[in-house]
Amino acid sequence: MAKSIDVSDLDIYYGDFLAVQGVNMTIKARSVTAFIGPSGCGKSTVLRSLNRMHEVIPGARVEGKIMVDGQSLYDPSIDPVAVRRQIGMVFQRPNPFPTMSIYDNVLAGNRLNSKRMKKAEQDAIVEKSLRGANLWNEVKDRLNKPGMGLSGGQQQRLCIARAIAVEPQVLLMDEPCSALDPISTSAIEDLIHELKSEFTIVIVTHNMQQAARVSDDTGFFNLKAAGQPGQLVEMNATKKMFSNPDNEATEAYISGRFG
Amino acid sequence: MTTTHETEPEVSPPSQRGDRIFAGLAKSAGLVILAALAAVFIFLAVEGIPGVNQPAETYAPLSSFLPYVGRLLFGTVFAALIALVIAVPFALGIALFISHYAPRVLAAPVAYVVDLLAAVPSVVFGLWGARALAPQLVSVQAWLGEHLGFIPFFAGPASVTGKTVLTAGVVLAIMILPIITAISREIFAQTPRLHEEAALALGATRWEMIRYAVFPYARSGIVSAVMLGLGRALGETMAVALVLSASPVVTLNMISNTNPATIASNIASSFAEATPAKLSVLIATGLVLFAFTFAVNFAARAVVARSERKFSR
Ligand SMILES: Nc1ncnc2c1ncn2[C@@H]1O[C@H](COP(=O)(O)OP(=O)(O)OP(=O)(O)O)[C@@H](O)[C@H]1O
Ligand SMILES: [Mg+2]
Numbered sequence: 001m002a003k004s005i006d007v008s009d010l011d012i013y014y015g016d017f018l019a020v021q022g023v024n025m026t027i028k029a030r031s032v033t034a035f036i037g038p039s040g041c042g043k044s045t046v047l048r049s050l051n052r053m054h055e056v057i058p059g060a061r062v063e064g065k066i067m068v069d070g071q072s073l074y075d076p077s078i079d080p081v082a083v084r085r086q087i088g089m090v091f092q093r094p095n096p097f098p099t100m101s102i103y104d105n106v107l108a109g110n111r112l113n114s115k116r117m118k119k120a121e122q123d124a125i126v127e128k129s130l131r132g133a134n135l136w137n138e139v140k141d142r143l144n145k146p147g148m149g150l151s152g153g154q155q156q157r158l159c160i161a162r163a164i165a166v167e168p169q170v171l172l173m174d175e176p177c178s179a180l181d182p183i184s185t186s187a188i189e190d191l192i193h194e195l196k197s198e199f200t201i202v203i204v205t206h207n208m209q210q211a212a213r214v215s216d217d218t219g220f221f222n223l224k225a226a227g228q229p230g231q232l233v234e235m236n237a238t239k240k241m242f243s244n245p246d247n248e249a250t251e252a253y254i255s256g257r258f259g
Numbered sequence: 260m261t262t263t264h265e266t267e268p269e270v271s272p273p274s275q276r277g278d279r280i281f282a283g284l285a286k287s288a289g290l291v292i293l294a295a296l297a298a299v300f301i302f303l304a305v306e307g308i309p310g311v312n313q314p315a316e317t318y319a320p321l322s323s324f325l326p327y328v329g330r331l332l333f334g335t336v337f338a339a340l341i342a343l344v345i346a347v348p349f350a351l352g353i354a355l356f357i358s359h360y361a362p363r364v365l366a367a368p369v370a371y372v373v374d375l376l377a378a379v380p381s382v383v384f385g386l387w388g389a390r391a392l393a394p395q396l397v398s399v400q401a402w403l404g405e406h407l408g409f410i411p412f413f414a415g416p417a418s419v420t421g422k423t424v425l426t427a428g429v430v431l432a433i434m435i436l437p438i439i440t441a442i443s444r445e446i447f448a449q450t451p452r453l454h455e456e457a458a459l460a461l462g463a464t465r466w467e468m469i470r471y472a473v474f475p476y477a478r479s480g481i482v483s484a485v486m487l488g489l490g491r492a493l494g495e496t497m498a499v500a501l502v503l504s505a506s507p508v509v510t511l512n513m514i515s516n517t518n519p520a521t522i523a524s525n526i527a528s529s530f531a532e533a534t535p536a537k538l539s540v541l542i543a544t545g546l547v548l549f550a551f552t553f554a555v556n557f558a559a560r561a562v563v564a565r566s567e568r569k570f571s572r
Contacts, residue, residue: 056459058363085462095457099475108471109461159457166461 002200003069003169004029005050010064011229012045012054019045021229023064025219032192032201034211034238037221037253042230043204044092046221047172050202051087052080068170085112088168092175094155096147096162103143105158106130109166125165132195133161134187153184160191164199171195173203177210189214208254212242220250303546310543313536321507328544330507332551334424334519338499339492341428341513342435347485349432350439357440358447359469370444377437385501388430393421393502400425400514411511418516420504425513427502431495435488442487446480447473479563486559493523493552500524522548 010023020042027033035043048054049062052073066073073083088109096105106126110117117125126143130136135157139150147158156176163171173192177185192201192214205211211218219235234247245251315322321330353373357366400423404415454472463471474481503518510519520528526541533541 051460053456053460056456081462081464083462084460089460091453091456091460093453095453097454097457097471097475099478108458112461112463112467162461 002029002198004200005170005202006065006067007046007050008065008067010046010049010062010066012042012049013061013063014057015059018229020221021224021231023232025232025235027200027202028217029069029200030196030198031216032196032203032214034215034218035202035204035221036206036208036211036218037230037233038223039206040230041221041223043221044174045230046232047174047202047204048089050170050172051089052083053089055080085109085166086168087170087172088163088166090156090159090163090171090173090176092178094152094159094179096150096155096158098146098148100147101144102130102139102147102150102158105147106161106165108162129161129165130158132164132191133157134191135161151184153180153187156180156184157188157191160188164195168199170200170202173201175204175206178206185210208242212238218242220245220247220253222249222253300549303542303549306539307543307546310536310539310541313540317534317536317540324540324543327507327540328522328547330509331520331522331525331544332547333509334507335493335521335523335548335551337511337519338424338427338431338521339489341425342431342492343485343489345429345432346436346439346488350436350484350488351443351481353436354440354444354447355469355473357444359465359473370441373437373440375437376433377441381434381495381497382501384430384434385498388426388498388502389422392430393423393426395421396423396426396429397421404514412513414512415514416516417514420516422502422504422518423514423516424503424518427499427518428513430498430502431492434495434498435491438491439484439488442484443477443481446477446484450476482559482563486556489555490552493521493548493555495521496523496527500527 005027007023007025007027010020011018012020012023023046035047037043045054050066050073054060054062062074068087072078096102097108100108103126106129107122110122110125127136127140130139135154138154139145139158142149147155150158156179160176177188180188189210192203195201196216203211203214215238217235218238218241220233220241221230222233223230234241234245234250236246240246241250242254245254311324313324318324318327321327353369357370357373361369397417397419400413400421401417403413404417407413408415450473454476455468458468458471499521500523503520503524504516506517506520507525508517508519510517522544526545529537529541
């Protein structure tokens with residue numbers, strides 16, 4: 001199922017504003033790729049261009065090429081809706097649908113695909129996804145209660161369950177732990193470890209230890225200079241990035257000597 | 260904190276005074292509204308209660324108050340419901356178009372034009388309905404009577420003037436369209452971006468996103484908007500009085516010559532030549548309308564509050 005992603009010469013605009021310039025990288029299938037870098041350098045922007053969520057912002061557009069397993073993502077014949085069904089996304093702030101129960105939240109994506117599903121099949125998907133998101137034991141007795149009634153960390157895991165319920169090929173996560181306590185965070189990190197056997201995962205994080213713990217490859221983004229667009233400074237295996245990076249700026253950022 | 264010790268006494272009193280003045284203004288505005296409402300109610304009660312018990316001929320063609328007001332109330336609700344059935348889908352569609360579908364250059368002008376409709380005086384709508392719209396609808400109503408006559412609403416025989424409760428309902432629908440559109444559009448536009456993106460990121464089409472994120476969020480607001488529209492339709496006078504040649508009958512037939520009258524239009528058309536006895540009857544019907552509208556609003560609030568409680572848990 002999992003797919004690899006090739007990005008070449010990617011420029012990303014908000015209207016006339018060039019936010020990110022000249023990104024080239026390869027994201028391997030069945031691995032975890034982390035994006036790190038200072039605030040405002042374009043990590044979320046790049047992430048959102050990978051499932052065509054960038055263009056839902058009025059005036060936003062992308063130039064360059066993104067290939068997902070050899071298929072061009074921005075080809076005019078490709079329907080962005082279909083792309084998003086295969087490339088799931090988890091946001092920084094948990095966003096379960098407030099009027100839906102836990103059960104319905106998990107199935108929200110499956111119902112969009114508008115297949116008629118038998119009750120047993122639905123139950124199976126809900127259980128599998130909630131187990132996958134390490135949430136099953138906490139909510140199995142209250143599946144029909146609103147998703148908003150959960151704690152922040154549980155809500156975030158519910159969103160992960162919702163994203164994996166449709167069995168996407170790629171899972172994008174934008175600072176999924178930034179609003180969570182250390183225990184929920186470690187639950188989600190464990191989860192990422194388990195998920196990478198099935199999915200290709202890209203995660204944005206401000207937490208260096210987290211990037212070091214969960215990822216196989218790391219990309220460091222930075223602004224070229226104040227007022228300039230963001231760029232990908234270096235992308236390497238995480239081990240190398242954190243021990244012996246090629247670029248001085250990467251080393252400075254990772255070791256906390258960032259000016 | 261420590262450096263501004265001397266200035267504090269000078270700075271805080273004016274701001275406190277401003278606070279007090281504003282709080283006083285707000286409170287008195289609220290009280291004035293309540294007082295005005297109470298005054299209207301007392302006036303209607305004092306002047307209207309004698310109207311419940313007048314000589315039988317005052318209620319012609321009926322003979323006592325309850326059937327008289329009952330038929331008018333039926334007509335009022337019937338016309339208002341026709342208006343709602345026509346207006347609500349259009350209003351929600353236009354509101355969605357403005358908030359989620361239209362390119363920005365188009366959204367603002369469309370919103371503006373719809374708002375302009377609200378500024379047209381109701382007499383103008385009434386004249387337009389009677390003179391322009393009714394003749395246009397004659398053939399439509401004839402068609403309805405011919406092909407859908409098995410439905411009680413279109414039993415016919417279709418009016419040859421077109422001045423029917425259906426026409427009145429269409430005019431009312433146009434009159435309540437702006438308020439329903441304006442309120443729902445505001446609420447649709449306030450849908451949290453987070454929820455819209457949650458749906459889109461799952462691969463929702465725009466319509467699916469609206470069903471997942473926009474409608475659930477807007478539900479209670481839509482109910483309020485519809486209730487405000489209903490309130491306007493219930494109380495609307497001139498447009499109905501000018502369109503309908505009404506008689507106090509109870510019928511579901513929307514396209515025939517005999518049409519149910521509404522309370523407000525009945526007051527408007529009978530007021531001028533009313534005897535004191537008749538006048539008190541008319542005011543009593545006004546009291547009934549007042550109480551009914553109040554009850555509708557009350558019920559709507561209860562519905563909204565319940566659905567909000569359900570989802571805030
Ligand atoms: N909706 C938007 N409209 C216009 N410009 C935007 C929008 N979102 C982001 N930007 C701009 O794009 C640039 C990159 O933003 P982005 O959100 O991708 O940064 P980030 O690396 O994710 O930062 P953070 O770590 O704070 O989340 C910034 O200059 C930002 O101001
Ligand atoms: Mg970001």
